[in-house]
Amino acid sequence: MKLSELIDKIDAVVIAGDDKLDLDIERIGASDMMSDILAANLGTNSMLLTGLTNVQSIKTAVIAGVEAILFVRNKRPPQAVIDTANSHGIPLLTCPYSMFVTSGRLYAQGFTGLNGLR
Amino acid sequence: MAALKKSFQLKSRDFMHAGEASISVQNMLKQIGIEPALIRRVAICAYEGEMNAVTHGENGNFRIEVNTDKIILDISDEGPGIEDIEKAMEKGFSTATEEYREMGFGAGMGLPNMETNSDRMDIESEKGQGTRVVMRFSLSPGSRKNET
Numbered sequence: 001m002k003l004s005e006l007i008d009k010i011d012a013v014v015i016a017g018d019d020k021l022d023l024d025i026e027r028i029g030a031s032d033m034m035s036d037i038l039a040a041n042l043g044t045n046s047m048l049l050t051g052l053t054n055v056q057s058i059k060t061a062v063i064a065g066v067e068a069i070l071f072v073r074n075k076r077p078p079q080a081v082i083d084t085a086n087s088h089g090i091p092l093l094t095c096p097y098s099m100f101v102t103s104g105r106l107y108a109q110g111f112t113g114l115n116g117l118r
Numbered sequence: 119m120a121a122l123k124k125s126f127q128l129k130s131r132d133f134m135h136a137g138e139a140s141i142s143v144q145n146m147l148k149q150i151g152i153e154p155a156l157i158r159r160v161a162i163c164a165y166e167g168e169m170n171a172v173t174h175g176e177n178g179n180f181r182i183e184v185n186t187d188k189i190i191l192d193i194s195d196e197g198p199g200i201e202d203i204e205k206a207m208e209k210g211f212s213t214a215t216e217e218y219r220e221m222g223f224g225a226g227m228g229l230p231n232m233e234t235n236s237d238r239m240d241i242e243s244e245k246g247q248g249t250r251v252v253m254r255f256s257l258s259p260g261s262r263k264n265e266t
Binding site: 031032033034035036038039050052054055056057059060062063064065080088 | 133134136137138140141144154158161162164165166169220221222223225227228230231234
């Protein structure tokens with residue numbers, strides 16, 4: 001599903017990378033623990049769902065090859081973090097729901113975990 | 119191919135810049151055409167190691183060497199050292215500070231992740247002296263983990 005379409009399912013807004021909404025997302029990992037994302041057997045077309053808004057969430061995405069980040073509970077990272085995301089071409093979104101509800105809504109849309117399993 | 123070497127100094131507790139050495143290494147490996155799956159393994163090891171050195175150590179030093187048959191990551195610091203390496207390798211064991219946990223790390227997954235993603239990992243550490251973690255990645259096709 002394209003990022004632009006995914007946004008509608010969870011009432012998200014774009015914080016950074018509004019030129020990247022054509023990105024196709026298939027797999028999603030939800031965690032505030034970055035080592036869990038780094039340990040995941042992750043494929044391409046993946047997104048990180050997290051409440052962690054510091055710069056390490058962006059660096060984890062870059063290192064692990066995660067292509068987009070969605071923050072829950074309307075969280076917004078500080079500007080320096082947004083700048084880092086822009087410099088690495090990682091789009092950032094935020095949505096009003098909790099991690100649990102956001103995960104449920106996206107699962108219902110057919111997304112898989114980072115390892116491709118449901 | 120001549121060995122390609124690069125090194126970085128790591129600033130203690132500088133979480134804003136921690137990870138930059140690893141991202142630089144990731145870019146370097148992309149540029150020289152290393153296969154993506156291997157780049158990913160090296161990058162994950164580099165990042166976990168860099169975060170550890172920045173968090174726990176002083177005067178962190180991060181080196182990468184790319185030879186014809188292997189990649190070597192050598193991350194060292196002058197820090198408190200690891201008291202019990204066997205225990206440090208257990209998943210979930212952590213001595214991390216609250217600050218480090220707030221970064222999304224410090225759940226005792228770093229060293230196990232590094233061991234899983236490297237072909238060989240050696241840790242030297244002395245209490246009060248520091249820690250050195252050397253990870254090797256085979257570049258020869260068909261070589262498998264734990265064959266070294």
